[in-house]
Amino acid sequence: GENVEQHPSTLSVQEGDSAVIKCTYSDSASNYFPWYKQELGKRPQLIIDIRSNVGEKKDQRIAVTLNKTAKHFSLHITETQPEDSAVYFCAANEDAGGTSYGKLTFGQGTILTVHP
């Protein structure tokens, strides 16, 4: 099955700095890579996702890059704000026989703290 490794486990930045979180995956058949933000006591919320036919995707201050050859993908947050503080999870799908059933394998999470 798929294995997703995420690092760092904790990340502390000053407001306005950039934050980068990296993940590696093991299954070369994986083709969908979402990122979720989970605030304390709340549901995981999808913040951005990327498919394997794209190398980079941006949405305002958030961007994700994918390197299929190296099997790693990264989340980039620019101009961080205190409200960006949360736990961030990367994930990769398991493509079941060419038709994805949406089974995701998650990384262990990164606790991001943005200091004012």
Place this chain on the structure above:
Amino acid sequence: DAGVTQSPTHLIKTRGQQVTLRCSPKSGHDTVSWYQQALGQGPQFIFQYYEEEERQRGNFPDRFSGHQFPNYSSELNVNALLLGDSALYLCASSLFGVDEKLFFGSGTQLSVL
């Protein structure tokens, strides 16, 4: 447009008991997946239901079972509860074969004493 709803929000059980958790998917979605999130960990896939059938299953014992109803809502049942079953149980919905985006509910926090 209602999002994914789960009930109850919190539950306390003792070892050996059985529990049923419930989930209603986001409007327009037909697929429900269940995840277990232990404290400080990422969610782990339990199983997924589509067309009232279990489509995929993660590495969880048979004590974990589920059901999907014709209205797409779903239940997760756990028998013979163990202390290690204490976790946040998340339900996620999606549209099968169309969009892989998963939308999560707020979860049920299960404590086994």
